[in-house]
Every structure is written in structure tokens, then in C-alpha cells.
Amino acid sequence: MDTRERPLSPHLQVYKPQLTSTLSIMHRMTGVALAVGTLLLVWWLVAASLGGEAFTTIQTIIGSWFGRLILFGWTFALFYHLCNGIRHLFWDMGKGLDLPSAYRSGWIVIAAAIVLTVSGWVCGYHSMGAL
Amino acid sequence: MSLRTDLGKIRGLGSAKEGVAHWWAQRLTAIALVPLMLWLVINIAHLAGADVKAVQAWIANPVTSVLLILMIVAVFHHMQLGLQVVIEDYVHTEWLKLASIIAVKFAAIALAATSLFAILKIAFAG
Numbered sequence: 001m002d003t004r005e006r007p008l009s010p011h012l013q014v015y016k017p018q019l020t021s022t023l024s025i026m027h028r029m030t031g032v033a034l035a036v037g038t039l040l041l042v043w044w045l046v047a048a049s050l051g052g053e054a055f056t057t058i059q060t061i062i063g064s065w066f067g068r069l070i071l072f073g074w075t076f077a078l079f080y081h082l083c084n085g086i087r088h089l090f091w092d093m094g095k096g097l098d099l100p101s102a103y104r105s106g107w108i109v110i111a112a113a114i115v116l117t118v119s120g121w122v123c124g125y126h127s128m129g130a131l
Numbered sequence: 132m133s134l135r136t137d138l139g140k141i142r143g144l145g146s147a148k149e150g151v152a153h154w155w156a157q158r159l160t161a162i163a164l165v166p167l168m169l170w171l172v173i174n175i176a177h178l179a180g181a182d183v184k185a186v187q188a189w190i191a192n193p194v195t196s197v198l199l200i201l202m203i204v205a206v207f208h209h210m211q212l213g214l215q216v217v218i219e220d221y222v223h224t225e226w227l228k229l230a231s232i233i234a235v236k237f238a239a240i241a242l243a244a245t246s247l248f249a250i251l252k253i254a255f256a257g
Contacts, residue, residue: 032217035210042246045199048186049249055183063180075172082168085161092158120176128180 019106027084030077037074075120080113153212160209167202187253196254203246211239 015021044062047054061067087105090096096105125131133140144150174195178186189195214235222228 028217031213035214038206038210038242041206042242042249045190045246045249048183048190049252051183051187055186078168078172082165086165089158089161120172123173123176124179127177 020102023084023106023109027081027088030081030084033077034074034081037077040070040074072117072121076113076117079116079120080109083109083112083116153215157209157212160205160212163201163205164209167198167205170198171202190250190253193254196250199250200247203243203250207239207243207246211236214239 040062044058047058062071087096087109090105096102122131142150174189178189181189190199215232218228218231218235222231
């Protein structure tokens with residue numbers, strides 16, 4: 001029996017994007033982005049252990065506008081993945097699986113990720129004496 | 132009437148033959164990472180713009196060193212578990228799927244070892 005040409009389910013392109021599905025794929029995308037972001041963390045730790053020029057280099061790169069943009073994206077990805085991960089842990093306990101709860105927790109996750117990201121950056125600029 | 136054998140029930144590994152080990156490890160590391168990552172971000176935010184001496188002094192603090200080690204182990208374990216699922220979902224060519232998973236697992240261990248060495252070097256050798 002030829003199974004190659006059979007339609008596959010789910011067909012993503014026929015579904016209307018919804019909050020639940022969007023947040024679901026965002027969890028995966030931020031997870032992959034954070035995996036790439038670990039390279040920055042490892043680089044920072046190695047540079048700190050080497051000291052001198054190695055550390056100056058990474059500090060200059062992170063301190064540039066592009067570096068800060070990457071770090072800002074990393075911060076948001078981290079907080080989004082963290083908050084939505086907690087949402088997943090509640091689902092794993094069988095809590096909040098009904099549709100109204102899933103939407104409510106979804107909006108809470110977005111708000112919490114934004115608040116935490118902004119707080120982190122306010123804290124960072126504050127310790128640099130820029131605020 | 133269940134068609135499962137007594138041995139199959141006792142092992143509890145299901146049709147995938149691996150049980151809940153992967154799922155459970157993903158959740159355990161997730162729970163550990165909630166406080167560890169919040170701690171890391173707060174501390175890195177406080178270190179913004181700090182010179183290398185201040186960063187090294189922070190890492191060399193015994194509490195920091197231990198928490199960083201725990202964080203690195205949890206991060207890379209969680210990372211390779213997650214990436215494995217992503218690869219299994221999207222890569223359908225068997226050899227490429229296997230090669231990608233092996234590469235991810237090797238990379239996770241290499242990056243974790245590098246990070247741990249850097250932390251311990253700062254902690255012990257300054």
C-alpha cells in the first residue's frame with residue numbers, strides 16, 4: 001500500500017493562529033534560541049577565566065548596540081521560556097487545562113515575561129549607573 | 132482484559148521501551164532551573180559593566196561557584212533533552228536524525244565541561 005501521498009494531520013497552514021498555538025511554538029523557538037544563547041554564556045565564563053584581553057573583547061561585543069540587542073532577545077527568550085515552562089508544569093499536574101484557564105495563563109505568561117525582562121534591564125542599567 | 136504481559140506491566144516502560152525517564156528528567160531540570168536562572172539573571176544584572184576582577188571575585192565566591200556548577204549541569208541536561216525532542220519531531224531522515232542527536236549530546240557535554248572547567252579555574256586558581 002502506497003502511503004507517501006496521503007494527507008498529513010495536522011495541516012498547520014489551514015489553522016488560524018491562536019494564542020495557545022502561538023505560545024506553544026514560541027516555547028519551542030525560545031528553547032532553541034536559548035540553546036544557541038548558551039554559547040554566549042560559555043564564552044563569557046571562559047573569557048572571565050582567561051581575563052585580560054579575552055574578557056575585554058566579549059565585554060566590548062556585549063556592550064555594543066548589537067550585543068545589547070542579542071542580550072535583550074536572550075533575556076526575553078529566557079523569561080518567556082521560564083514562565084511558560086511553569087505553565088507547562090501546572091498542566092503536567094492536570095491543572096488549568098480547560099480553554100478559559102489556558103488563555104488566562106497564556107496572557108499571564110506574556111505579561112510576566114515582559115515585566116521580568118524590563119525589570120532585569122532596569123536593574124542592569126541601574127548597576128551601571130546609567131539610571 | 133489487558134493483553135499486556137506481567138513482565139511488561141512490572142517494567143512499566145510502555146511501547147516506547149523507555150518509560151518516563153526522558154520526560155521526568157526534563158521536568159526535574161526545569162524545576163531546578165526556575166530558581167537558578169532567576170538567581171543568575173539578578174546577579175548578572177548587578178555585574179553589568181563590572182570589570183574582570185569583580186566578575187572573577189563573584190565567580191570565586193564558594194556559594195556562587197556551586198550554584199553556577201548546578202546551573203550549568205541543569206542547563207545543558209535540559210537543553211539536550213529539549214533539542215532531542217525537536218530533532219525527533221522535524222528530522223525524518225533516519226541517519227541525519229541520529230547524527231544530529233549524537234552531535235547535540237556531544238556538544239552539550241563539551242560545553243558543560245568547558246564551563247565547569249572555567250568556573251573551577253577561577254575558584255581555585257584565581
